[in-house]
Amino acid sequence: MMTxxxxxxILQAYGADPARWPADERADAEAFARAHPDQAGSVIAAESALDALLGDLAQPVQVNALLERRLIARLPVPSASRWMAPTAVAAALLVGVCLGFASGALTGDYNADDTLYADAFTGYEDDWVDWLGEDA
Incomplete structure (x- = not known):
């Protein structure tokens, strides 16, 4: 049963030509159009006009080889030299290395005991709270 x-x-997606409609729904759609000629007739006419306009636009455009060469010749030539990209990569690498060494200098004094303590007890706070319950 076609709603x-x-x-x-179907008309909006496939156009007014029933040959383009989905095969499994074509018979139901044609029956709907025959059963409701007032509603379907105006919509089919509008879709037919749109199909005609789109059909006129679908004509292939012939491109002349001379025109194609002239258009390509008018394209701008890239002005960047070949050394700019490797220089930018090298500069980014240099900045990264410098920041890496500088961040090590900003950490302060190294104390092995504090590091061992932090490594041993990091992440266990939640376990102790669960074990002690809500009183902790």
């Missing part, structure tokens, strides 16, 4: 909304969806 009015589905009939309009």
């Amino acid at each position: 009015e909304d589905r009939f309009y969806q």
Whole structure:
């Protein structure tokens, strides 16, 4: 059974020519169009006009080889030299290395005991709270 909304969806998607409609819904859509000529007729006429306009636009455009060469010749030539990209990569690498060494200098004094303590007890706070319950 074809609904009015589905009939309009088919017309919008596939056009007014029933040969383009989905094969499994074509018979139902044609039956709907015959059963509702007032509603379907105006929509089919509008879709037919749109199909005609789109059909006129679908003519292939012939490109002349001379025109193509002239258009390509007018394209701008890149002005960047070949050394700019490797220089930018090297500069970024140099900045990264410098920041890496500088961040090590900003950490302060190294104390092995503090590091061992932090490594041993990091992440266990939640376990102790669970073990002690809500009183902790």
